[in-house]
Amino acid sequence: MKTITQFVAGQQLPPYTKDKVTKVQLVQYAGASGDFNPLHTDDTFAQKIGMPGVIAHGMLVMGFLGEYVNKIAGDAALVKNFNMRFGAMTFPKDVITCNGIVKDVYEENGKQMVVVTVTAEKGPEQIVGTGEATLEFQ
Known part of the structure; x- marks a missing residue:
């Protein structure tokens, strides 16, 4: 079980x-989210509008970062805040790696808090999303 003492500002x-x-994942996500924009599911359509093929939903990448934040929190903390900004486009066959850095550790109203900055990238200097999450430890 994770504890607040395992986190220090600046920690990778x-x-x-x-x-x-x-x-297939893009089609499954379209079904789950209700976002059936053909840009995400139809290569021919995507190519007609100038793309090399379909691109992943930005919210799918946010889901990857959300999954990562929840792994960081584990059973010891609640995710109290989570936001994200989109970056480069994600294409089929891209491998996304999520990274995080502890931005701050503090106490608020008797609760132990950790702020984490997160990044999703598909290669060196190819950031597909950045965000920040606040974790409240129980």
Whole structure:
């Protein structure tokens, strides 16, 4: 079980790498989210609008970062705040690695808090998303 004492400002957290993004995953995400924009599911459509093929939903990448934040929190903390900004496009066959750095550790209203900055990237200097989460330890 994780405890607040395991976190210090500036600490690099262990990375989390997802499997390659697949076209099947994009179709499954479209069904789960209700976002059936053909840009995410139809290569021909995507190519007609100037893309090399379909791209992943930005919210899928946010889901990857959310999964990572929940792994950091474990059973010891609640995710109290989570936000994200989109970056580069994610394509099928991209491998996304999530990284985190502890930004701050503090106490608020008797609760122990940790702020984590997170990044999702598909390669060196190819950031597909950045964000920040606040964890409240129980």
